[in-house]
Amino acid sequence: MAEDSEATRDGAGADGNSSYGSKPFKRSRSHFADRVTADGRDGWPVEAGRYRLVASRACPWASRAVISRRLLGLEDAISLAVTDPVQDDRSWRFTLDPGGRDPVLGIRYLSEAYDARETGYPGGVSVPALVDVPSGKLVTNDYQQLTLDLATEWSALHRPGAPDLYPEELRGEIDEVMDGIYRDVNNGVYRAGFADTQERYEEAYGDVFRRLEQVSRRLADRRYLVGDTITEADVRLFTTLVRFDAVYHGHFKCNRFKIAEDRVLWGYARDLFQTPGFGDTVDFDHIKRHYYTVHTGINPTRIVPLGPDLSGWLSPHHREELGGRPFGDGTPPGPVPVDEAVPETGRP
Structure with missing residues (x-):
């Protein structure tokens, strides 16, 4: 680089x-x-x-x-x-x-x-x-x-039945939600992980978990972040949540709690993971090997941990009881193209 x-x-x-x-x-x-x-x-x-x-x-x-x-x-x-x-x-x-x-x-x-x-x-x-x-x-x-x-x-x-991930009437709310999540969660875990002083680490750590608790409260009685369908806001939060327990909790020292220890966030993350288009793009092997191998200043031994147990990602989440329509009036995407399928080594 x-x-x-x-x-x-x-x-x-x-x-x-x-x-x-x-x-x-x-x-x-x-x-x-x-x-x-x-x-x-x-x-x-x-x-x-x-x-x-x-x-x-x-x-x-x-x-x-x-x-x-x-x-x-x-x-x-x-x-x-x-x-x-x-x-x-x-x-x-x-x-x-x-x-x-x-x-x-x-x-x-x-x-x-x-x-x-x-x-x-x-x-x-x-x-x-x-x-x-x-x-x-x-x-x-x-x-x-x-x-x-x-x-x-x-x-x-777009394919027939594609969802509207950025509906015009909700863009103001989506932008506001995404801004806080970006600042404190998406980017916050990096601010914590790469902090070079205790003070900076603690500030970032506080931001991460304050925002996660706020998001957990928001999602307690609604299936998705904005409206009753999947939007861009859900996509952006998911990509951090799915990496959290595997790398951010330990590697970046964001260890106040795991996502799996928060009932709402864990249910929400599993709901999205099990929705076509989300979990079928996730490769946990690539995720862990990248973070633990590339960041030699944080992990000089480059040892890649064997855990955590990934089987929970496929367990029932019951979030459908909150209602909501994942794709609105549309439909789920079709099967993953054969040449884009995630190898068995990267799946739960």
Whole structure:
């Protein structure tokens, strides 16, 4: 990676520009913020087959895009490249593919798509990344905007029965809920994990659990965060919750309680995990190997723990008793494409 920072070498540093060290952990804005839109106003029009989504199944920010793509049925419109969960000095690599090259882009490292876009770019190489297949150039690494555009700008290519993940009448409330969750939970676990002083750690730790308790209260009598269907807010919270007990609780020292110890959050997380489009994209093997291997400053032995027991993810949650309609008037996505199925090693 261009930046000598464990925070930026993490797939969890989706924007690739996080700082770590003598200052508080800070996640910078995405450098490449072009948008693929229906009218092509940034020069990148929505077009089936033109773009390739590069993601790591270890990364919560990239997993947002993988889940959204599947829920919306965009698998045929946007192809998917899955990187090795463990990077080397050049960052995300395609060693899972034959010959160590992405079969569509023909590159060994995601950095090659960054270089094609901007030679000598000094920032980090991050996922998710949307790459223009014809030119091989990176289009965007703006993980915050990418999924919103998948839900809105790509609507002409959504599958029949696709849910509305960002309904216009609820966007104000969704944005407000997502802002707090991003600040205190999605990013809060990183602020705790990469804190370089006791004071900074305790501040982040407090933020994480205050927000989790608030979210637990919110979800006690409602199935989803906003409205009665799955929205972008649920996607963003889920990607942190599903990693919490496996890595954030111990590795990032966010250990006041496990998600499995909070009845509401655990039921909510299992409900989503068992919903098509969520759990079938999760690879616990990639998640654990990435965090415990890459963050050598936190885990210098690089030993990957065998636990926790994952079987609970498939246990009954009874959240359907709260009502709600996961896909609104729509339908669940179909089966996972064979070449995108998570291996047995990564599933409960």
